[in-house]
Amino acid sequence: MPEIDRARLTELIAAEQATYTQRHPRSRELFEQGTNLFGKVPMTWMNKWTGGFPLYLDHARGNRISDVDGHTYVDFALGDTGAMAGHSPRATVEAVARRVGDLGGITTMLPSEDAQWVGAELTRRFGMPLWSFTLTATDANRWAVRLARLATGRPKILVFGYCYHGSVDETFAIPGPEGKAQSRPGNVAPPVPLELTTRAATWNDLASVERELAHGDVAAILTEPALTNIGIVLPEPGFMEGLRGLATRYGALLMIDETHTFSAGWGGATREWGLEPDIFVIGKSIGGGIPSGAYGISSEVAAAVTSHTDAGDADLIDVGGVGGTLAGNALSTAAMRATLGEVLTEEAFARMVELATAFTDGVQATLDELDVPWSVSQLGARSEYRFARPAPRTGEESAAAHDDDIDAYMHLAMCNRGILMTPFHNMALMCPDTTRADVDRHTATFREVVEALYA
Structure with a gap:
C-alpha cells in the first residue's frame, strides 16, 4: 500500500492553488469587495470552497455551472442536493x-x-x-x-x-x-x-x-x-x-x-x-x-x-x-x-442511479489499480469517496478519516480541471442532465489527480 509523501502533497496543493488564483481574478475581486457581507459571502459556509475565495456564479443550467471568469464546470455538487433536478429545469x-x-x-x-x-x-x-x-x-x-x-x-x-x-x-x-x-x-x-x-x-x-x-x-x-x-x-x-x-x-x-x-x-x-x-x-x-x-x-x-x-x-x-x-x-x-x-420521475431516477454506479465503479477501479487506501460508497444517484479503507461504519469513524490537506488538494485539482465536487466532502450527485461522458470525464480526471498524489 503506497504512502502519501506529505512534502509532495504540500507542493501539489501550492501548485493547484496558484492555478486556481491565476484562473479566477474576477471571483477573487468580487470576494474582496464583499465587505458588507459577514464573511464576505451571503452565507458563511460558502467560504468552505477550497482556494481562499469561492467561485462566483455567472449562470448555470442542467449540470453545468459557469463562473464570472468564463470557466464552465461539470457540476457534481448540485447545490449539495438542492439542485438534484439540475439547475433551472x-x-x-x-x-x-x-x-x-x-x-x-x-x-x-x-x-x-x-x-x-x-x-x-x-x-x-x-x-x-x-x-x-x-x-x-x-x-x-x-x-x-x-x-x-x-x-x-x-x-x-x-x-x-x-x-x-x-x-x-x-x-x-x-x-x-x-x-x-x-x-x-x-x-x-x-x-x-x-x-x-x-x-x-x-x-x-x-x-x-x-x-x-x-x-x-x-x-x-x-x-x-x-x-x-x-x-x-x-x-x-x-x-x-x-x-x-x-x-x-x-x-x-x-x-x-x-x-x-x-x-x-x-x-x-x-x-x-x-x-x-x-x-x-x-x-x-x-x-x-x-x-x-x-x-x-x-x-x-x-x-x-x-x-x-x-x-x-x-x-x-x-x-x-x-x-x-x-x-x-x-x-x-x-x-x-x-x-x-x-x-424527478421514476425514469429519471433509474438513469441517475445507473450513472452513479458507473461513477462508483470508475473510482473503485482507480483505487484498486493504484492500491489507494480509500473507499467509495454509493447511495442510489449519489456516490462519495472517503480517505479510509475499509469504508467507515460509524459517524465517528468517518469523521476520523477526514484529512484537510488531501481534501484541499482533491477539490482544487478537480476544480482546476473543470469538475466541481461538493465542497463539504467528496460527494457526487447525478441529475437528469448528467451524461455518461461527464462520468467518464470524472473517472479519467480522478485517476490523474490521485496518481499524481501517490506518484
Missing part, C-alpha cells in the same frame, strides 16, 4: 414563471390546488398520509420534533453522532462520557447543554440505541437512512429494521429525514428499503431550487397531536411555534409540483 422554470407572471400570487397565505397535488404525490412516493409544508428541511425537522414531543409527552430526541438534519439545535450532538449527549465540536452557541434535549447513539450500533431508549424519555429517533454529511455511511443489514423495532418497543416514534437520501430512488430509501417511519422529512431537492420542504406524519401521530389541540394543550393554528408565514406558499408548491411531476 425547464418544467420548474415554466411553472414558476406561470405562477409569478400569468397567474400572479407568490405568497398569499391561501392554499392552492398545487399544494394538494404535491401532498398526494408525496404520499404516493413515501407512504405518509398527511403532510405539511416548510421552506427548508431544517424547519421541517424543527417543527416535526415539536409534534413528536407533543404526541408522546416526552422531552428528548435521539440522534446519531455526526448525523445531518440541518441546523436544528438538538441534532448537533455526539455520544459523550457516561452516556450523556455532548455538543458536537464546532457547534455555535448551543442554547442549553445538549444532554437536556438530546440522547446520542452510535450509527450501526443497536445496543447503543437501546441503552438510550431505556431511559424512557425519548420522543423520537431522528435519523437519516444513511449518514450523508460526514461521508456516506450505509446502514448495516438489519440496522434500520432494528431501529423500527426498538422505537416501537420503547414507545418512541421513528422519524426519518430523507433530505439527502432521496437520492436512493424515486421514493427515497423509505420505499427502496421498505422502511416504516412515523414521521418523514424531506427538503431541498423537491422544489427544483425554489426553497421547499415538507414533513409527513402517520394517522396515529396526527390523532395524538389532535387530541392535545382539541383539549387546548397546544395551538397549531396561531401561536404554537409550528409554521411560518411563507411556508406552503403558492410559488414553492408550484415548483414542487413541476419538479416532482415532470423532472
Whole structure:
C-alpha cells in the first residue's frame, strides 16, 4: 500500500492553488469587495470552497455551472442536493414563471390546488398520509420534533453522532462520557447543554440505541437512512429494521429525514428499503431550487397531536411555534409540483442511479489499480469517496478519516480541471442532465489527480 509523501502533497496543493488564483481574478475581486457581507459571502459556509475565495456564479443550467471568469464546470455538487433536478429545469422554470407572471400570487397565505397535488404525490412516493409544508428541511425537522414531543409527552430526541438534519439545535450532538449527549465540536452557541434535549447513539450500533431508549424519555429517533454529511455511511443489514423495532418497543416514534437520501430512488430509501417511519422529512431537492420542504406524519401521530389541540394543550393554528408565514406558499408548491411531476420521475431516477454506479465503479477501479487506501460508497444517484479503507461504519469513524490537506488538494485539482465536487466532502450527485461522458470525464480526471498524489 503506497504512502502519501506529505512534502509532495504540500507542493501539489501550492501548485493547484496558484492555478486556481491565476484562473479566477474576477471571483477573487468580487470576494474582496464583499465587505458588507459577514464573511464576505451571503452565507458563511460558502467560504468552505477550497482556494481562499469561492467561485462566483455567472449562470448555470442542467449540470453545468459557469463562473464570472468564463470557466464552465461539470457540476457534481448540485447545490449539495438542492439542485438534484439540475439547475433551472425547464418544467420548474415554466411553472414558476406561470405562477409569478400569468397567474400572479407568490405568497398569499391561501392554499392552492398545487399544494394538494404535491401532498398526494408525496404520499404516493413515501407512504405518509398527511403532510405539511416548510421552506427548508431544517424547519421541517424543527417543527416535526415539536409534534413528536407533543404526541408522546416526552422531552428528548435521539440522534446519531455526526448525523445531518440541518441546523436544528438538538441534532448537533455526539455520544459523550457516561452516556450523556455532548455538543458536537464546532457547534455555535448551543442554547442549553445538549444532554437536556438530546440522547446520542452510535450509527450501526443497536445496543447503543437501546441503552438510550431505556431511559424512557425519548420522543423520537431522528435519523437519516444513511449518514450523508460526514461521508456516506450505509446502514448495516438489519440496522434500520432494528431501529423500527426498538422505537416501537420503547414507545418512541421513528422519524426519518430523507433530505439527502432521496437520492436512493424515486421514493427515497423509505420505499427502496421498505422502511416504516412515523414521521418523514424531506427538503431541498423537491422544489427544483425554489426553497421547499415538507414533513409527513402517520394517522396515529396526527390523532395524538389532535387530541392535545382539541383539549387546548397546544395551538397549531396561531401561536404554537409550528409554521411560518411563507411556508406552503403558492410559488414553492408550484415548483414542487413541476419538479416532482415532470423532472424527478421514476425514469429519471433509474438513469441517475445507473450513472452513479458507473461513477462508483470508475473510482473503485482507480483505487484498486493504484492500491489507494480509500473507499467509495454509493447511495442510489449519489456516490462519495472517503480517505479510509475499509469504508467507515460509524459517524465517528468517518469523521476520523477526514484529512484537510488531501481534501484541499482533491477539490482544487478537480476544480482546476473543470469538475466541481461538493465542497463539504467528496460527494457526487447525478441529475437528469448528467451524461455518461461527464462520468467518464470524472473517472479519467480522478485517476490523474490521485496518481499524481501517490506518484
